Amino acid sequence: MTERIGVYVCHCGSNIAGTVDVVDVANWAAEKLGHQGVVIARDYKFMCSSPGQELIEKDIKELGLTRVVVAACSPHLHEKTFRTAAKNAGLNPYLVELASIREQVSWVHSDKAVATAKSKAVVSGAVSRVIENAPLEEIKVPINPNTLVVGGGIAGIQAALEIANAGFRVYLVEREPSIGGHMAQFDKTFPTLDCSACILTPRMVEAGTHPNITLLTWSEVVNVAGYVGNFNVTIKKKARFINEELCTGCGICQEKCPKKVVDDVYEAGLGYRKAVYTPFAQAVPNFPVMDKENCTYFIKGTCKACEKFCPTNAIDFNQQDELINIDVGNIVLATGYDLFDARRVSNYGYGRLPNVFTSIEFERLSNAAGPTSGNIVLRDGKTVPKSVGIIHCVGSRDRNFNNYCSVICCMQGLKFAHLVHERTGATVYNFYIDMRTAYKTYDEFYQRVLEEGTLFVRGKVAEVTDAARYSNEKGKLIIQTEDTLAGKQRRIPVDMVILSSGLQPRHDAKEVGKMFGISCSTDGWFTERHPKLDPVATMTEGVFIVGCAQGPKDIPSSVAQGAAASARVLDKILQKEVALEPIKATINKEMCSGCRICNGLCPFNAIAFLADDNVSEINPALCQGCGTCVAACPAGAISGMGFSDEQIIAQIDGLLLRNLEPA
Amino acid sequence: MTVNGGKPKFAMYWAASCGGCEIAVLNTHEKILDVDANFDVVFWPVAMDAKYKDVEAMEDGSILLTLFNGGIRNDENEHLAKLLRQKSKILVAFGSCACEGCIPGLANLSPVGDIVHTAYNTITTDNPNEIYPRATYDVPEGELHIPTLAKVLRPLEQVVDVDYFMPGCPPESHQIAAVIDLVIKVVKGEAELPPKGTVIGAGDSTVCDECPRARNVKSIKEFKRIQDIAPVDPDLCLLEQGIPCNGPATRSGCDARCPGAGAQCIGCYGPAEGVMDYGARLITAFSSVIDATTPEEIDRILDGIPDPTGQVYRFNLAGSLLKANRDAWKVK
Numbered sequence: 001m002t003e004r005i006g007v008y009v010c011h012c013g014s015n016i017a018g019t020v021d022v023v024d025v026a027n028w029a030a031e032k033l034g035h036q037g038v039v040i041a042r043d044y045k046f047m048c049s050s051p052g053q054e055l056i057e058k059d060i061k062e063l064g065l066t067r068v069v070v071a072a073c074s075p076h077l078h079e080k081t082f083r084t085a086a087k088n089a090g091l092n093p094y095l096v097e098l099a100s101i102r103e104q105v106s107w108v109h110s111d112k113a114v115a116t117a118k119s120k121a122v123v124s125g126a127v128s129r130v131i132e133n134a135p136l137e138e139i140k141v142p143i144n145p146n147t148l149v150v151g152g153g154i155a156g157i158q159a160a161l162e163i164a165n166a167g168f169r170v171y172l173v174e175r176e177p178s179i180g181g182h183m184a185q186f187d188k189t190f191p192t193l194d195c196s197a198c199i200l201t202p203r204m205v206e207a208g209t210h211p212n213i214t215l216l217t218w219s220e221v222v223n224v225a226g227y228v229g230n231f232n233v234t235i236k237k238k239a240r241f242i243n244e245e246l247c248t249g250c251g252i253c254q255e256k257c258p259k260k261v262v263d264d265v266y267e268a269g270l271g272y273r274k275a276v277y278t279p280f281a282q283a284v285p286n287f288p289v290m291d292k293e294n295c296t297y298f299i300k301g302t303c304k305a306c307e308k309f310c311p312t313n314a315i316d317f318n319q320q321d322e323l324i325n326i327d328v329g330n331i332v333l334a335t336g337y338d339l340f341d342a343r344r345v346s347n348y349g350y351g352r353l354p355n356v357f358t359s360i361e362f363e364r365l366s367n368a369a370g371p372t373s374g375n376i377v378l379r380d381g382k383t384v385p386k387s388v389g390i391i392h393c394v395g396s397r398d399r400n401f402n403n404y405c406s407v408i409c410c411m412q413g414l415k416f417a418h419l420v421h422e423r424t425g426a427t428v429y430n431f432y433i434d435m436r437t438a439y440k441t442y443d444e445f446y447q448r449v450l451e452e453g454t455l456f457v458r459g460k461v462a463e464v465t466d467a468a469r470y471s472n473e474k475g476k477l478i479i480q481t482e483d484t485l486a487g488k489q490r491r492i493p494v495d496m497v498i499l500s501s502g503l504q505p506r507h508d509a510k511e512v513g514k515m516f517g518i519s520c521s522t523d524g525w526f527t528e529r530h531p532k533l534d535p536v537a538t539m540t541e542g543v544f545i546v547g548c549a550q551g552p553k554d555i556p557s558s559v560a561q562g563a564a565a566s567a568r569v570l571d572k573i574l575q576k577e578v579a580l581e582p583i584k585a586t587i588n589k590e591m592c593s594g595c596r597i598c599n600g601l602c603p604f605n606a607i608a609f610l611a612d613d614n615v616s617e618i619n620p621a622l623c624q625g626c627g628t629c630v631a632a633c634p635a636g637a638i639s640g641m642g643f644s645d646e647q648i649i650a651q652i653d654g655l656l657l658r659n660l661e662p663a
Numbered sequence: 664m665t666v667n668g669g670k671p672k673f674a675m676y677w678a679a680s681c682g683g684c685e686i687a688v689l690n691t692h693e694k695i696l697d698v699d700a701n702f703d704v705v706f707w708p709v710a711m712d713a714k715y716k717d718v719e720a721m722e723d724g725s726i727l728l729t730l731f732n733g734g735i736r737n738d739e740n741e742h743l744a745k746l747l748r749q750k751s752k753i754l755v756a757f758g759s760c761a762c763e764g765c766i767p768g769l770a771n772l773s774p775v776g777d778i779v780h781t782a783y784n785t786i787t788t789d790n791p792n793e794i795y796p797r798a799t800y801d802v803p804e805g806e807l808h809i810p811t812l813a814k815v816l817r818p819l820e821q822v823v824d825v826d827y828f829m830p831g832c833p834p835e836s837h838q839i840a841a842v843i844d845l846v847i848k849v850v851k852g853e854a855e856l857p858p859k860g861t862v863i864g865a866g867d868s869t870v871c872d873e874c875p876r877a878r879n880v881k882s883i884k885e886f887k888r889i890q891d892i893a894p895v896d897p898d899l900c901l902l903e904q905g906i907p908c909n910g911p912a913t914r915s916g917c918d919a920r921c922p923g924a925g926a927q928c929i930g931c932y933g934p935a936e937g938v939m940d941y942g943a944r945l946i947t948a949f950s951s952v953i954d955a956t957t958p959e960e961i962d963r964i965l966d967g968i969p970d971p972t973g974q975v976y977r978f979n980l981a982g983s984l985l986k987a988n989r990d991a992w993k994v995k
């Protein structure tokens with residue numbers, strides 16, 4: 001049967017029409033591809049607009065089109081739009097093909113003649129291909145209403161609470177002993193300076209006690225299988241050596257434990273905890289964990305002080321790691337960030353010069369519940385600084401480290417300036433490259449700190465040193481910097497330096513991303529589906545990203561994303577079933593020789609080997625149509641629906657204009 | 664199928680080939696007598712004397728069956744291919760050279776000048792006066808012509824229309840016998856010919872399908888030559904032992920003779936039914952199952968295949984999707 005094909009060439013305003021002669025392309029298609037079945041070729045200003053779509057729908061009905069080619073933007077953007085239009089007009093949506101003449105032509109060329117010629121080739125390829133397209137039916141599968149949230153920082157807590165409040169089960173998995181994330185370490189939060197614990201703790205408690213939230217702390221996801229609506233997740237619950245059923249969180253074990261350990265995580269190395277501990281007083285859950293590496297009993301075989309004093313016999317030295325298997329329909333990743341390691345900027349002296357502090361150390365120092373009870377003092381634990389230098393952009397906006405802006409460090413530097421001022425009356429200098437105080441009431445906070453008398457030096461700090469050149473520098477840290485506003489080099493002696501270090505992707509973001517089937521940007525942050533229009537979804541259906549895992553951001557934005565993702569999850573849950581793209585691979589049993597080359601390759605574990613028949617088989621519910629096995633099968637026994645050899649070869653022939661009738 | 668005027672006519676010709684295909688036909692033993700009993704052999708240079716002009720004189724389409732082996736490497740090959748096409752009802756590309764170019768096709772990687780130079784300057788060829796063959800040569804008796812080499816070797820199908828393809832280097836004798844039986848049956852009206860373009864005398868799966876060796880999920884840490892492995896596990900898939908076996912992409916039909924005998928499949932039965940480009944299929948399959956995490960490790964493992972082209976295109980270069988019959992070395 002000869003197909004009846006409609007070709008629609010979009011102007012995309014001037015996006016395409018500015019570089020491609022769209023009228024010429026349409027006329028050419030009508031004339032040169034007529035023998036292939038093109039019965040109508042039109043150009044239109046905005047194909048994706050309602051009138052544009054109606055044009056297609058009308059032609060399908062009136063001209064009896066059996067195939068449609070839309071030459072417009074990337075399929076990424078509008079494939080769905082045009083497939084839906086076809087469906088509305090009664091044509092199988094998979095008989096529509098998008099020819100990208102925007103991303104692949106007009107945006108990458110400037111010569112109109114060349115761009116027009118290339119557009120013709122791209123359209124010709126799409127026409128040849130669409131002839132080979134087969135009608136496909138979407139596969140509907142039920143959605144498991146449970147959700148997994150990974151990471152219990154503010155973003156993850158927000159997402160978990162919203163979903164749970166809507167009445168659905170959430171598994172909240174947190175790697176550390178307590179939820180709370182970075183926010184739990186802060187004393188005050190910019191720009192309003194409300195107490196971090198005061199606003200965070202109620203949320204943590206709510207998450208910890210919510211009937212719909214299963215909290216799994218001291219736990220990590222170790223395996224993910226399945227697909228949207230039907231993920232199967234294995235979680236490793238690390239041994240706490242505390243029986244959670246019996247423990248009341250009285251804290252006696254911590255009190256009695258003789259072993260003090262420097263707390264590198266929560267206290268950023270400034271304070272101590274015990275070998276059995278809860279990281280902070282408001283921890284949720286409030287039962288402790290035992291740190292096997294440091295516990296005297298585990299090292300020497302004697303002690304058990306905690307066991308002796310525990311009133312409920314909750315200490316269990318024999319506890320083992322436990323693997324928990326759950327089924328969920330959607331996954332929200334809220335794994336947050338790591339702090340940039342300030343040691344890497346060796347000229348700022350962190351780790352070498354005692355009175356150089358990192359931002360997170362300063363947070364603990366200024367925290368009323370911290371190791372100095374909120375007294376801002378030098379490393380000796382008692383001297384109050386008389387002058388403090390705060391250096392912005394440490395590790396950020398710097399080609400040697402991270403190119404990106406960490407978003408929060410300017411505001412964080414201003415917050416520190418305010419706190420130092422308020423608590424010590426010291427002279428404060430902030431060294432900045434550009435002041436970034438966008439967002440609501442942020443610049444007002446900057447004005448406030450200016451008025452408080454903080455001195456601002458615009459320029460990149462070259463060095464922090466203790467090598468005094470002048471008498472006033474003796475015993476001080478000297479900040480050597482360019483002052484670009486004054487146009488000179490300056491040396492400013494201070495007692496204390498705070499490095500406003502940037503945010504970094506989690507050290508294990510790549511592996512975690514891989515496990516959940518999502519990718520990372522070149523900087524290492526999880527990649528969203530669309531940077532503007534779909535910031536919390538990912539290219540993997542049913543996997544969402546929120547908070548700093550997606551990129552540096554402040555608390556309000558993290559919370560907003562948590563809520564946004566929960567709306568997306570609820571939307572999916574309420575639909576009850578999900579239509580899976582029918583783009584799947586299938587194995588032709590006659591052609592499969594059971595060589596088993598494909599068996600270990602499927603990232604979704606969709607391929608099984610049937611030993612009795614000596615053939616391999618693909619589970620269509622698990623297959624995501626990635627094409628890995630299709631490429632690998634040496635016998636050519638596997639075919640990817642929607643990407644058959646016939647389609648691809650036809651498209652290549654079309655691109656090379658081999659489909660034109662000989663003149 | 665009815666044939667008027669006596670026994671149907673049979674021809675067999677060798678173009679650029681080694682002669683093994685002819686031997687394979689003779690190797691059908693007593694079956695060859697059936698050929699003689701049922702056919703009138705009109706042209707078969709290896710077995711009987713015949714002149715090209717005799718063939719030229721025949722009526723078009725008067726030969727029922729021609730088995731054409733060898734690729735098209737020179738103008739003589741091309742002339743005979745066109746001539747026999749014209750004279751034959753059924754033209755079979757017989758053996759790997761005619762089907763896909765085979766070993767002679769590997770020479771498509773080199774320009775003709777290099778090929779000739781190499782052929783006349785090997786260790787065993789003393790050529791101090793730099794004497795090379797010429798297309799024409801004057802002798803007292805007149806002008807002599809020898810065939811001119813084409814730029815590349817082409818499989819038969821790239822030169823003339825082909826009815827059937829019979830792969831193998833050479834085709835297995837039992838497969839030849841079965842095909843002869845079939846044609847005889849067709850002549851007697853007892854069977855139908857398969858559709859034009861069919862691959863005959865072979866299976867439609869792969870060598871692995873017929874291979875008795877046990878296989879598992881593969882993960883290859885190292886490729887080795889078979890002689891460098893001691894001992895080779897007699898029951899386990901060779902590929903899993905790191906020996907690059909071409910069985911997974913190669914058409915079945917040989918009863919997996921090589922892997923059965925302890926040697927890797929080198930691919931003489933050509934691409935399996937679903938394989939569009941043999942070499943591309945194999946190299947993606949091999950690379951899919953190597954167990955490496957770093958680019959360096961990938962390089963190290965793949966370096967274990969010292970001649971990738973020879974490994975994955977040993978028989979199929981001229982017939983590959985890339986069509987190495989194009990003047991590849993001239994492409995800028």
Ligand SMILES: Cc1cc2nc3c(=O)[nH]c(=O)nc-3n(C[C@H](O)[C@H](O)[C@H](O)COP(=O)(O)OP(=O)(O)OC[C@H]3O[C@@H](n4cnc5c(N)ncnc54)[C@H](O)[C@@H]3O)c2cc1C
Pocket residue numbers: 150151152153154155156173174175176179180181182183186188189190191219220221334335336337339359360363408412415506512546547548549553554555556558
């Ligand atoms: C010094 C400093 C001061 C700041 N001050 C302010 C401020 O005043 N105001 C403001 O708006 N913003 C501030 N910010 C920014 C703020 O910290 C972030 O916006 C916010 O914490 C992001 O929350 P999150 O949930 O995305 O990430 P995180 O807080 O990093 O939480 C992530 C959680 O996930 C867990 N996790 C990670 N990986 C895994 C895994 N594989 N499995 C299970 N769990 C995992 C972590 O343990 C952690 O609990 C500041 C940042 C810094 C560095």
Ligand code: SF4
Pocket residue numbers: 253256257258259275276290294295296297298303304305306307
């Ligand atoms: S056994 Fe001793 S060292 Fe270990 S957690 Fe209990 S009290 Fe602390």
Ligand code: SF4
Pocket residue numbers: 587591592593594595596597598599615616632633634635636637638
């Ligand atoms: S790779 Fe192909 S031939 Fe081998 S087992 Fe898988 S489907 Fe079968």
Ligand code: SF4
Pocket residue numbers: 584585601602603604605606607618622623624625626627628629630
């Ligand atoms: S195309 Fe193949 S490898 Fe990819 S998901 Fe499907 S079965 Fe797995």
Ligand code: SF4
Pocket residue numbers: 595870871872874875876878899900901902903908909910911919922927928
């Ligand atoms: S030895 Fe070769 S032919 Fe046999 S199963 Fe392994 S790859 Fe296939």
